[in-house]
Amino acid sequence: MALYEKTAGELVAGFEAGDFTSVEVTAALLDRIAASDDRLNALVTVTADQAMAAAEKADAARAAGGGGPLNGVPLIHKDIFCTRGVRTSCGSKMLDNFISPYDATVVERLANAGAVMLGKANMDEFAMGSSNETSYYGPVRNPWDLERSPGGSSGGSAASVAARLAPAATATDTGGSIRQPAALTNTVGLKPTYGRVSRYGMIAFASSLDQAGTITRTAEDAARLLAVMAGFDERDSTSIDEPVPDYVAELGASVKGLKIGVVRQHFDEGLDADCGARVRDAIDVLESLGATTVEVDLPNLDLVVHAELPSNHETLLHRSGRTGRAGKRGRSVLFAPANRRRSVERLLSDAGVGRQILSVNYLAAAAGNQFQKFNK
């Protein structure tokens, strides 16, 4: 397996075993970015020199017996997160020359954990879009099919991870901006509960809904990143002061006894038949593993407005392939807590349903439902 294909978990284990160094991995990923990103346009800034210096520092820390939980692991930050000394554009011409004077809390915590920033990911301008076609820096391509959108607004993050330009990327979600691009790129997207991750230094879109999360290729990596990112931050007045569970330690736990809510209205008209079938399949698998499901009624769902109504919904659905090939790959969301994801994922894989069934697409499908009603 090439170095660029490894997940964050595999990198941590490989560094630990001395199989390779962060400098080697970082160089391999920078080479891959240089060789392929002109086709994807997933990155707006590549911080190659800074990345190599950080990788050297991480290797030195490890040699000295130190280093954080993500020591030496390369990743990409969505360009909505402020990065000290590095351009933070938010996908807009207005901020094209903005050099942030400080780091976002998410950036700071990941750096303190030893993560190596490779660059900044392209995104819909100010995160206001769901196709990544509104960026000042041009559209991002879906690595599975360059004619299609990777979704948005965290499309650069999702495309980078899917194309193996990095094992993980930070992302943000107001009304689907992590979950929908994850669904369209065969990656794992996690939007944590509001208040779990600090929004300090994260350029606001809709402050009471915005939340920072992750795009990775495995649920395990989502747990590894969230473990570092989550937690109280006095610099964000809406940050919640609750203990952070040990997500990594709880990976692999059983779903037996877990109660899962299934919202009846999300399966009404407007839901793509393939997506609906995949969600049903996943529910069956979870039930076979001992979870119980409860039908939940949300009679006023018609009155809910999706936070990121795209201006051109039909184009989005067409280009993203929800009605085409990507749709048939069918990503679905389950209401399983993040700390149980690994076990669910493994068992789904065994059942032949596919690992990425856990990519969070439920809201995307439901939102599609709402869009259609809204646009009628």
Add this chain to the structure above:
Amino acid sequence: MSLDKDQVQHIATLARLNLTDDEYAESVEKLSKIVDFVDQLSQADTEGVTPMAHPLDAVQRLRPDVVTETDERDRYQANAASVTDGLYLVPKVIE
């Protein structure tokens, strides 16, 4: 309730937007849909529904009134097009 072209023209003027006739037609339709949806919302039966401000019952947190910011003037000024003696210089907009 629907908006008419005059109302949209007034909004466009306030927003200093120059719209073509086609864009007016589209804007009238889109903005009307939003207003219609708000009408739908205002008709919703909320009798007996307890308002929820925050799912975790969180309240606005206060902090001690102390200075936490450090002096970053030079970094901030580095982003400006034109500065002098610690001031930001901008084009004259008022005669």
